Amino acid sequence: MIATSLRMRRHLRLGLLAAALFATAPVLAQNILIRNATVHTAGGQGTLRNSDVLVRNGVIQAVGSGLSAPAGVETVDAQGKPLTPAFFAGITEIGVEEVSGESATDDSSVSLSTLQPVRPEFDVTLAYNPDSVLIPVARVEGYGYTLLGASTGGSFVAGQGGILRLDGSADPIGPRALFVRLGSGASELSGKSRAAQWMLLDQLVAEARGRVPSDSPHALLTPAGRAVLARFLAGQGRIVVNVNRAADIRQLLRWAQKENVRVAISGGAEAWKLGAALAQAKVPVFVDGLADLPADFDQIGATLENAARLDAAGVSVGFSQSGDASHNARKLRQHAGNAVANGLPWEKGLAAMTRVPAQAFGVDDRIGTIAPGKQADLVLWTGDPLDVINTAQQLWLGGKAVPMRSRQTELRERYLRAEGSLPRAYGR
Structure with missing residues (x-):
């Protein structure tokens, strides 16, 4: 016994x-030639049928037809199946949240209400765990990168995050993003009024720009917080604002123009009402593609046509789901597929999962499209990747085939x- x-x-x-x-x-670089694929580049070349992609040392070297394989380069016959850039997993807490119901495994938020509660210097990427069991769960579904986001705890200004490639590397790429929540969801953190959020934001900007003395008894920011916020006010990274109601989005656009800051919207259930203004301000919107019911008073105008209407107005559209996004990142392409079924052009649905987030967060020089010089983060699909009946057959990150387990x-x-x-x- x-x-x-x-x-x-x-x-x-x-x-x-x-x-x-x-x-x-860790995912190591590899040399590979993928032949006879329907290559959806998500870039200027569009879709290339019966085409090849040559990868050397983890970087795409050439895209075209009839490419020859150099000596020692592995060849994969795609048999005409779709090949896309690795997909964006949305704004998640993958790697900083393991079990959502166990606080010891959740490092996504900070709550320092007895001290200075607004801490933009809080950087959630410092707690990122590249050994998280959630990473392979996302990778087998064709996802190669995520925007690691800070979630609101003790302040409606949550802190910083960044783009993480799901290749086993420990550090983010590209500039940091600052996460802010506005609207009714943040009212409890701003004196129980959304109007107070703008009052507090105005004070934070005044402090970061030196208009409020650092030793003021009413200061909200630490010296480190002032320095971090000043960088975002200077355009060094985007401020990602979780907001849904059209009236709040209108105020956000006015504030962003007044302060000359770069913002992106997450959620945006009623963003379609302000499509022209968002397009003019060049504000990308990461919508929940399944939001179609008035779940609360900030989403009375929710519609499955949100993405299509925003795209028609000229807005760059991406997807990011609400709820437990870290454990359900695999469902994000269903958002894209639903948006396509409700009027979003298929190519724009693919771009929303690849190129748009890479551009919005300053990493499109490395990932997001299939083109020479880009990292070989690629997915071979069994069929249309925006139709959930199909699956990821193989994911390559940096040219290395990831075990699909x-x-x-x-x-x-x-x-x-x-x-x-x-x-x-x-x-x-």
Whole structure:
């Protein structure tokens, strides 16, 4: 009995170790030629049929027909299937939230209400865990990068985040983003009135620009907070504002113009009402593609045509879901597919999952499209990637084929096997 128990524990330890090594293995650069694909570049070349993509040292070297494979380069026959850039997983807490119901595994927000509650210097990327089991769960669905976001805790100014490639690397790429929540969802953090949010924002700007003495007893920012906010006010990174009501979006556009800051909108359930103004201000909007009901008083005008109407007005549209986005990143392409079914052109739906977020957050020189010089973050699909009946057949990050397995698939396979000498839970 004791020996059986020891064997069971040994198998369990080995299984957990193998899962950890698999989930966190760094993705190394590789040379590869992908032949005969329907290449959706998400860029200026559009869609190229019966085309090839050559990758050297993790970087795309050439895109075209009839490319020759240099010696030692692996060749993959795509058999005409769609090849796209790796998808954007939305604004998530992947890597800083493991189990949403367990506070010890959630590092996404800061609450310092007894001190200075507004801490824009809080940088959630410092807690990012590249060993998170959520990363392979997203990768097997074709997602290669995410915008790691800070969530509101003790302040409607949540803090900073950044773009993380889901390749096992520990550090963000590109400039930081600052996260702010406006509207009814932040009223409890701003004196129970959305009007106070603009009062507080005006004071924060005055402090960051030196119009309020740093030793003022009424100061809201630390010296570090002033320095960080000053960078965003100078255009060094976007301020991502979670906001839904058209009236609040209108005030945001006025504030952004007055302060000359770069903003992006997350949520934007009623953004379609201000499409022309958003397009003129060049404000990208990351909508919840499934929001079609008046879930609260900030979303009375929610519609499944939101993305299509914004695109028709000239707005750059992306997607980011509300709710438990970290554990459900795989569902984001359903948002794009629904938007396409409700009038968004297919090419714009693909761009919303690839090029638009890369451009909005300053990393389009590296990822987001299939073009020479870009990192080879690619996905080969079984069919139309915006139709959830299809799946990601293979993901490459930096030219390296990522194992298409996760903790969920490992558990599925474990319990599908017939029981042997040990219970299936302890089988290797």
